[in-house]
Amino acid sequence: TFGWTRYYNLAEIDAWLDTMLAAYPDVTSGFVLGQSYEGRDIRGLLISYKWGNPGVFIESNIHAREWITSATATWLINELLTSKDELVRELAESHDWYIVPVLNVDVFVYTHETDRLWRKTRQPSRISDCVGVDPNRNYDSHWMENGGASSNPCDETYAGPQPFSEPEIKAMSDFVSILKDKINVMLAFHSYSQLLLSPYGHTAEEFPENYADLMQVAKAYSDAVHQLPYGTIYKYGSSAGILYPASGATNDWAYNEQDIKISYTIEFRDTGNFGFVLPAAFIKPNAEETLIGIMALLAESKKLG
Ligand code: 0X9
Ligand code: ZN
Ligand code: ZN
Numbered sequence: 227t228f229g230w231t232r233y234y235n236l237a238e239i240d241a242w243l244d245t246m247l248a249a250y251p252d253v254t255s256g257f258v259l260g261q262s263y264e265g266r267d268i269r270g271l272l273i274s275y276k277w278g279n280p281g282v283f284i285e286s287n288i289h290a291r292e293w294i295t296s297a298t299a300t301w302l303i304n305e306l307l308t309s310k311d312e313l314v315r316e317l318a319e320s321h322d323w324y325i326v327p328v329l330n331v332d333v334f335v336y337t338h339e340t341d342r343l344w345r346k347t348r349q350p351s352r353i354s355d356c357v358g359v360d361p362n363r364n365y366d367s368h369w370m371e372n373g374g375a376s377s378n379p380c381d382e383t384y385a386g387p388q389p390f391s392e393p394e395i396k397a398m399s400d401f402v403s404i405l406k407d408k409i410n411v412m413l414a415f416h417s418y419s420q421l422l423l424s425p426y427g428h429t430a431e432e433f434p435e436n437y438a439d440l441m442q443v444a445k446a447y448s449d450a451v452h453q454l455p456y457g458t459i460y461k462y463g464s465s466a467g468i469l470y471p472a473s474g475a476t477n478d479w480a481y482n483e484q485d486i487k488i489s490y491t492i493e494f495r496d497t498g499n500f501g502f503v504l505p506a507a508f509i510k511p512n513a514e515e516t517l518i519g520i521m522a523l524l525a526e527s528k529k530l531g
Contacts, residue, residue, distance in 0.1 A: 230301050230509045233293045235338045236266075239300060239327055243271055250307050257324075260397025262332045263349045268397055270326040273306050275319040281409040282524070283324045283402065283486075285476050288361045288394075288414065290333035291343050294494050294504045294512055295415035299327040301513035302520075317521050322408065329394055330361055343502060345382050347392050354379035359386035362414075363472065364395040365479035368428035374472035385474055398476070402484055411527065412480035412489040413520070418501050419469070419493040420460045422447055425481040427465035428473040436487055437464070443488060443526045450522035451515045458495070458515055465491060488527050492516070 228234070228242045247254050253275050259268040286299040303325055306318040328334045332348050346358030356379040363375040366389030370377060375385040390396040402409065424440040426432060434440060444462035451460050465472060481489040495504055495512045504512075 228300075230297060230506075230513065232506045233297055233509075234300075236328060236331060236334050239296060240269065242300065243269060243327075246271065246303060246307060254307070257401075259326060259329075259394075259401045261393060262330075263347060263393050264332040266331040266335075268326065268329060268331055268394060270324060271303055273303065273318065273323040273325070277322070278408075279320055279322045280411070281322045281324060281405070282411045282413065282520075283405075283409045283480075284413050284415065285326055285329055285398065286415040287328045287334055288330055288476060289345055289416060290328075290330040290337045291345060291502045292415075292417040292494075293337070293502075294417045294509065296327040296334070297506075297509045298494065298513045298516050299325055299415060301509065302517060303327070305517055313521060314517070317524060321524065324405070324409070326398075329398065331394070333358075346384065347394065349392060351379040352387070356380035356384075359384050359392050361392050361395050362416075362476060363474040364389060364392045365399065365474045365476060365483075366390055367479035367482045368473040371428045371473045372471045374427070374466075374470055375474055383472070389474065399479075402480065406484040406486060409484070409486050410488060411524070412477055412484075412486045414476040414491045415494065416491055417494040417504065418496055418498065420458065420495060420497055421469060421491075421493040422460050422462040423465040423469060423477070423491040423493065424462070425464060425478045425489060427471065427475045427478045430464065430466035430471065433464060433467075434481065434487075439527075439530050440488070440490075443523055443530070444490065446522040446526035447519040450518045454515060454518060456511050456515065458511075460519070488523075492519075
């Protein structure tokens with residue numbers, strides 16, 4: 227049976243999504259964002275106890291090698307549907323959850339079968355023998371504006387020949403554009419570094435108009451995580467401010483182009499000891515931290531009104 231003591235491949239995650247859809251038909255619906263370059267369905271799960279609740283969108287495994295992200299996303303789905311904890315129930319039932327556990331499906335398979343550490347997509351280039359685009363530089367928002375995104379197909383941060391050149395990112399864009407009025411919060415799951423990153427990614431000189439709010443909400447997440455017995459520390463700030471400049475990323479696009487004003491990239495465990503190859507023993511601690519962090523984040527953003 228499905229658990230969170232090892233990492234699962236795409237077929238196993240898909241089968242588990244089907245069992246959850248079958249077990250909770252009244253409050254779940256499956257959706258398909260679109261098809262990947264290699265033709266796979268990009269699947270998501272909507273959890274809604276009361277249609278029209280504030281929407282939370284979770285994008286996970288845009289970077290396929292960051293396996294902890296889908297392990298955490300599936301754990302969250304499980305908690306939202308099965309937890310008996312009163313606070314978790316309140317959280318689950320007062321939001322509409324759009325969760326895409328594996329966005330970069332082709333490369334998720336590729337990292338399981340061929341190259342554990344592949345970062346980009348697998349779509350070939352027309353101008354180079356180097357394969358793939360950094361999907362988290364491919365959104366049409368300040369695309370290719372700064373040094374954090376590359377025009378060289380051989381670079382790990384290649385932004386692509388044009389915005390939305392990658393079918394997976396185009397599919398996200400089409401889906402979210404239609405739903406944006408129902409989505410209040412965008413969370414893009416990544417690893418690693420233990421960071422909560424707000425817009426902007428394209429400049430460290432300017433900040434969003436609600437930056438103070440974004441930091442207040444980020445602090446609530448970080449404080450909640452720190453209170454758990456693990457004592458894990460999450461730093462927070464703007465992407466360009468505390469990490470590095472990077473344009474065309476999910477949370478910046480959601481903020482700038484879709485008007486989703488609570489929008490973060492979350493970099494999970496660890497701080498570099500294991501890095502992308504985080505042992506499965508850390509799935510549960512990381513997932514517990516994420517759940518308590520999101521609970522605090524949503525409670526704090528509610529206070530903003
Ligand atoms: O570089 C990235 O895409 C993210 N880090 S990762 O190690 N997971 O690749 C960070 C992106 C943060 N920047 C923006 N959101 N602009
Ligand atoms: Zn610009
Ligand atoms: Zn990443």
